[in-house]
Amino acid sequence: MLRAENLTKRYRQGDKEVVALLGFTHAFPQGATAVVGPSGSGKTTLLNLLAGLDLPTEGGVYLGEIPLHRLSEDERAGVRLRHMGFVFQQWNLIPTLTAWENVAFPLLLAGWPLGKRRARALELLEGVGLLKRAHHLPSRLSGGEQQRVALARALALDPPILFADEPTGNLDAEAKEQVAALLFKAGKERTLILVTHDLELARRAERILHLKGGRLLWEEVPSPNP
Amino acid sequence: MEVFHLVLRNLLARPVRSLLTLLGVLIATASMVLFLSFGEGLRRALFQELSRVGPAIQVVPEGAEGFAFSAYPEITPEALRALEEAGKALGVKALIPTLLLARGGFDPKTGFFFQGLPPGVSPSLLYPGLRVRESRLLPSAQGAVAGAKIAQRGGLTLGSPLRLSPKVALKVEGILEESGGLADNLLFAPLPALQAVLGTKNVGAVLVALRPGQKAEEVARALEGAVPGLKAQTTGEVMRFAERALRISDLVRFGISLVALVVGGLLVANTVMMSVYERTREFGVMRALGARRGFIFRLVVLEALFLALLGGVGGLLLGSLASAAINLYTLKEVGLALSAITPRLALFALGVALGLGILAGLFPAQQASRLPVVEALGRV
Numbered sequence: 193m194l195r196a197e198n199l200t201k202r203y204r205q206g207d208k209e210v211v212a213l214l215g216f217t218h219a220f221p222q223g224a225t226a227v228v229g230p231s232g233s234g235k236t237t238l239l240n241l242l243a244g245l246d247l248p249t250e251g252g253v254y255l256g257e258i259p260l261h262r263l264s265e266d267e268r269a270g271v272r273l274r275h276m277g278f279v280f281q282q283w284n285l286i287p288t289l290t291a292w293e294n295v296a297f298p299l300l301l302a303g304w305p306l307g308k309r310r311a312r313a314l315e316l317l318e319g320v321g322l323l324k325r326a327h328h329l330p331s332r333l334s335g336g337e338q339q340r341v342a343l344a345r346a347l348a349l350d351p352p353i354l355f356a357d358e359p360t361g362n363l364d365a366e367a368k369e370q371v372a373a374l375l376f377k378a379g380k381e382r383t384l385i386l387v388t389h390d391l392e393l394a395r396r397a398e399r400i401l402h403l404k405g406g407r408l409l410w411e412e413v414p415s416p417n418p
Numbered sequence: 419m420e421v422f423h424l425v426l427r428n429l430l431a432r433p434v435r436s437l438l439t440l441l442g443v444l445i446a447t448a449s450m451v452l453f454l455s456f457g458e459g460l461r462r463a464l465f466q467e468l469s470r471v472g473p474a475i476q477v478v479p480e481g482a483e484g485f486a487f488s489a490y491p492e493i494t495p496e497a498l499r500a501l502e503e504a505g506k507a508l509g510v511k512a513l514i515p516t517l518l519l520a521r522g523g524f525d526p527k528t529g530f531f532f533q534g535l536p537p538g539v540s541p542s543l544l545y546p547g548l549r550v551r552e553s554r555l556l557p558s559a560q561g562a563v564a565g566a567k568i569a570q571r572g573g574l575t576l577g578s579p580l581r582l583s584p585k586v587a588l589k590v591e592g593i594l595e596e597s598g599g600l601a602d603n604l605l606f607a608p609l610p611a612l613q614a615v616l617g618t619k620n621v622g623a624v625l626v627a628l629r630p631g632q633k634a635e636e637v638a639r640a641l642e643g644a645v646p647g648l649k650a651q652t653t654g655e656v657m658r659f660a661e662r663a664l665r666i667s668d669l670v671r672f673g674i675s676l677v678a679l680v681v682g683g684l685l686v687a688n689t690v691m692m693s694v695y696e697r698t699r700e701f702g703v704m705r706a707l708g709a710r711r712g713f714i715f716r717l718v719v720l721e722a723l724f725l726a727l728l729g730g731v732g733g734l735l736l737g738s739l740a741s742a743a744i745n746l747y748t749l750k751e752v753g754l755a756l757s758a759i760t761p762r763l764a765l766f767a768l769g770v771a772l773g774l775g776i777l778a779g780l781f782p783a784q785q786a787s788r789l790p791v792v793e794a795l796g797r798v
Contacts, residue, residue, distance in 0.1 A: 240792050243706070245706060245791045245792050245795070246790070246791070246792045265711060265791075266710040266711055266712070269705060269708050269709060269710045269711075270708065270710070272706065272707065272708045273707065273708025273709075274708070276708075278706050278707065280703070280706075280795070284703065285703075286700055286703065286704070287431070287700065288424070288427040288428050288430075288431045289424070289427065297704070297707060298707050298708060300420070300421075301707065301708050301709055301713065302708075306420070345707070
């Protein structure tokens with residue numbers, strides 16, 4: 193289980209100190225947790241800290257017994273590779289690699305041989321309905337297709353934790369629905385942490401954390417859709 | 419899709435920029451290879467020539483070590499007599515006073531090198547294995563014998579006049595067969611005739627032929643001891659001197675080519691640095707997905723190395739082509755291959771290109787690998 197204890201992040205902006213996140217404590221169980229809040233509420237900072245992309249000023253992040261905040265940059269990269277998957281809003285895919293090569297990238301980092309990488313990537317692309325686009329470069333894929341490739345890549349090493357930062361932010365309604373369905377399906381068996389402005393999307397999660405001014409205001413358990 | 423594929427894909431994604439950088443490295447390496455190939459060619463020609471020379475010792479004025487042939491003759495008749503007496507006492511096979519005289523311009527077609535030999539001394543004593551193609555090997559007091567190449571270049575035939583000064587003129591009395599050595603480019607003439615041209619009784623050098631069993635080093639030191647002011651050099655010493663001179667010349671030529679190399683290196687660094695800036699987010703995504711710093715570092719350094727190696731190999735090929743073209747010309751004009759691409763030169767060129775690649779890639783690679791992930795992703 194991933195948990196944050198008294199997570200605080202302060203930045204210096206010139207002479208001023210900006211508090212991006214203050215005293216955030218929460219344990220993320222299996223299933224989807226949405227993090228919502230207005231711009232500047234600390235959502236992205238929280239995701240950065242939980243994923244070990246950045247270090248807290250105070251407090252800590254624990255993955256089981258592993259104190260993520262005490263690990264070196266490369267050790268955190270190793271933890272991300274084995275335990276976490278990411279779907280970002282944009283700039284998601286490596287532009288010079290084809291769809292299947294993008295999906296296989298974490299497998300390359302993990303040292304998988306080429307044949308196994310290709311087979312696993314194609315299997316995942318089939319899962320997101322993009323097998324026919326496996327050999328296309330990202331520039332030839334639509335926004336929705338790119339996000340589905342990114343989701344397939346996030347699942348390549350079957351990580352127990354999945355981070356998604358505004359995954360449907362740039363998509364039209366149809367693509368948004370496709371990506372959301374795949375995301376929540378993948379999130380059922382894992383810990384999915386979804387950062388979004390979109391309350392409609394957030395309500396499909398099992399829990400919603402409301403952030404404002406860098407603080408956790410409350411946790412909401414949305415009522416199931418009729 | 420191995421790491422090398424990632425490198426290749428990125429370079430191919432920006433083909434014009436990669437190609438221009440490649441050309442920069444290629445031309446820089448080719449110019450270095452060509453510059454240094456002259457040293458290798460000279461080294462090879464010189465050592466081949468020295469190994470063909472008959473006499474094992476060359477006596478020259480002190481301070482004129484190495485190649486004294488082009489200098490003004492400084493060995494006086496008295497010094498020569500003292501040398502002959504010392505030689506007799508040491509039991510050497512022969513002492514051959516000689517001097518070299520250049521006539522004409524720098525153009526190989528109009529430039530002539532005369533080597534003066536005492537009356538009765540055959541050129542084959544200096545260059546064993548010489549054979550006559552036309553007429554005679556030993557010139558008379560008013561004659562000269564031409565090497566095969568110089569005869570061909572200068573259009574010399576038997577009876578051709580050779581005007582050395584207003585008072586001294588010789589006639590071609592013999593033409594030699596091509597030997598593949600220095601003798602092909604020389605005109606052998608009587609020593610007194612050349613001395614008359616220069617208005618001196620001095621000689622430029624004395625070549626000493628040894629009897630079997632005589633040790634060149636010992637005889638050389640004994641001759642030096644007997645006649646102060648002269649330096650007796652063995653073939654080995656001449657070779658060592660030549661090697662030193664060539665090394666200095668190598669360094670000078672490498673220094674000149676370094677300018678082109680530095681420009682080539684900066685081109686690679688610029689290309690890789692631009693690529694790093696353009697791909698900041700891409701590196702951020704890779705790091706977020708679990709790539710370690712070393713992976714990004716290797717990726718960027720490999721790009722620079724690949725460009726440099728490809729440019730190095732291309733430069734080596736281009737340099738070899740240019741070297742072959744130059745040799746075609748010099749072989750035709752002076753009978754010597756002045757440029758040579760030796761294995762050590764090829765390895766050196768590739769080594770320099772690789773070194774250049776590593777140096778050019780280190781800074782961009784460090785920048786790329788040390789960028790904080792959140793900054794790279796634009797998530798601050």
